[in-house]
Amino acid sequence: MQLSFFDEFSLNRIVNVASVPHRSPFRYPGGKTWLVPHVRKWIASLHRKPREFIEPFAGGGIISLTVAFEGLADRVTMVELDNQVAAVWKAVLGRENRWLASKILDFDLTMDNVQKELSRTKISMRKKAFITILRNRINHGGILAPGSGFIKNGENGKGIKSRWYPATLNKRITDIDQIKEKITFIEGDALPILQKNAEKANAVFFIDPPYTAAGKKAGTRLYSVNELDHEELFRITETLSGDFLMTYDNADGVRKLAERHGFDTEIVPMKNTHNAKMTELLIGRNLEWVRTCREDCHVSLSQQQ
Numbered sequence: 001m002q003l004s005f006f007d008e009f010s011l012n013r014i015v016n017v018a019s020v021p022h023r024s025p026f027r028y029p030g031g032k033t034w035l036v037p038h039v040r041k042w043i044a045s046l047h048r049k050p051r052e053f054i055e056p057f058a059g060g061g062i063i064s065l066t067v068a069f070e071g072l073a074d075r076v077t078m079v080e081l082d083n084q085v086a087a088v089w090k091a092v093l094g095r096e097n098r099w100l101a102s103k104i105l106d107f108d109l110t111m112d113n114v115q116k117e118l119s120r121t122k123i124s125m126r127k128k129a130f131i132t133i134l135r136n137r138i139n140h141g142g143i144l145a146p147g148s149g150f151i152k153n154g155e156n157g158k159g160i161k162s163r164w165y166p167a168t169l170n171k172r173i174t175d176i177d178q179i180k181e182k183i184t185f186i187e188g189d190a191l192p193i194l195q196k197n198a199e200k201a202n203a204v205f206f207i208d209p210p211y212t213a214a215g216k217k218a219g220t221r222l223y224s225v226n227e228l229d230h231e232e233l234f235r236i237t238e239t240l241s242g243d244f245l246m247t248y249d250n251a252d253g254v255r256k257l258a259e260r261h262g263f264d265t266e267i268v269p270m271k272n273t274h275n276a277k278m279t280e281l282l283i284g285r286n287l288e289w290v291r292t293c294r295e296d297c298h299v300s301l302s303q304q305q
Contacts, residue, residue: 027142028060034270043072045289051202056190068182076183084132086187091129093180101173198239205244246283266290
């Protein structure tokens with residue numbers, strides 16, 4: 001079912017929602033801070049509070065973190081295949097939380113020190129976590145994929161220091177330390193984990209795969225791990241006993257794929273980091289809750305960093 005709930009008037013009224021807490025230490029390309037109000041409304045529309053919230057493509061983790069901090073589910077399971085991103089979550093959600101937070105706070109961000117860190121070859125998991133955060137914060141657009149370069153001019157000519165907020169990052173990481181017992185992290189492939197949990201009727205799934213379906217190439221450019229059998233993902237999703245919410249590029253091929261599997265779709269507006277108006281596609285079994293959503297669900301991506 002394809003409805004056009006957000007008309008041109010709605011697209012022109014996308015507003016910033018300052019009340020959305022910025023929980024993640026990542027400046028993640030394709031991050032979903034703008035979607036937080038929608039996720040709150042989705043979970044509120046369910047008959048009961050989920051026992052488990054599963055995010056098989058965790059990435060920057062803002063949705064999982066929001067669910068954990070706000071108690072929207074009893075447990076949260078985050079899954080990520082990219083070993084760089086996984087190292088960060090292992091550190092943040094494990095024993096190296098305080099070390100990583102302190103390392104970021106104490107690091108003297110100069111080009112010489114950056115080059116020294118990036119030239120290391122044999123590194124521990126916690127060092128990999130730090131280097132990943134460092135690269136994420138100094139690379140253009142936060143992109144970790146091979147070929148990404150450093151920020152050149154940045155804010156007010158600050159260059160690589162433009163997105164390096166050590167006190168803020170320290171606080172975000174130590175705040176997560178307070179709720180990490182609610183979160184299980186798995187470094188692994190999303191599809192087998194979805195299959196393993198398909199019969200859990202008391203779980204819900206937030207599925208935000210790399211956008212490489214229907215000939216799209218954004219995911220290939222943005223993420224180190226980007227290969228995905230989208231047809232298989234939709235097939236597995238159809239078998240889930242619990243409810244799900246999926247996000248994708250608003251593309252004809254994706255909408256047709258959703259229709260073949262009997263899923264409901266809804267176009268939602270957002271703004272990217274360049275303040276350009278865009279739309280993305282929500283996919284689920286029944287998105288009636290989206291169609292009752294008004295301005296409280298609008299948020300600009302430009303505020304998420």
